[in-house]
Amino acid sequence: MKQAIFLDRDGTLIEDRGHIKSPKDVVFYKNTFEALSKLQNSYELFIITNQSGIAKGLINVSDVEAVNAHIIGILKEQGIRITNTYVCPHKREDACQCIKPKRYFLEKAAAMYNIDLRNSFSIGDHPCDFYLAENAGGRGIYLLTGHGSKHKGELPQNAVIVSEINEAAEKILFYHLGVTSWNL
DSSP states (O other): OBOEEEEOSBTTTBOOOSSOOSGGGOOBOTTHHHHHHHHTTTSEEEEEEEOTTTTTTSSOHHHHHHHHHHHHHHHHHTTOOOOEEEEEOSOGGGOOSSSTTSSHHHHHHHHHHTBOGGGOEEEESSHHHHHHHHTTTSEEEEESTTTHHHHGGGSOTTOEEESSHHHHHHHHHHHHHTSSOTTO
């Protein structure tokens, strides 16, 4: 079975600029390419993004598809392959099955790509990103980029919290190699 990294989009890979309508509004964090380049040697990479702006009528599905295609294209130019991208278009109050931190997209990826969820990770700047992998028996890493600093207090005491995505990648790779325990 393969191992995977489930990545949030806004506030994790790119700057969170609200409900992004256009690819021209995408700004990657400076360490995104380096981090993903390291991780893809040992893990399948997925993007899972909650885009409630669709349900709220602030953006539409084609806006999100265009932004995601742009992100995937830029990553591909950098030699980074995203296995698949999953989008929840609902508001939290819709109580859908696909909104993070629910396991729906992780289970879908596990079935389709033979992913071992217990040895996989989620990375993001919201508590739901941290709990995403945790809810499937994996491990979550919380970033202080994006909205991370604002919601840090909503995490359990033992949460792994790092400043940015490259630090998350280093932590995962050290763990993967058995260099450190997960709690360090």
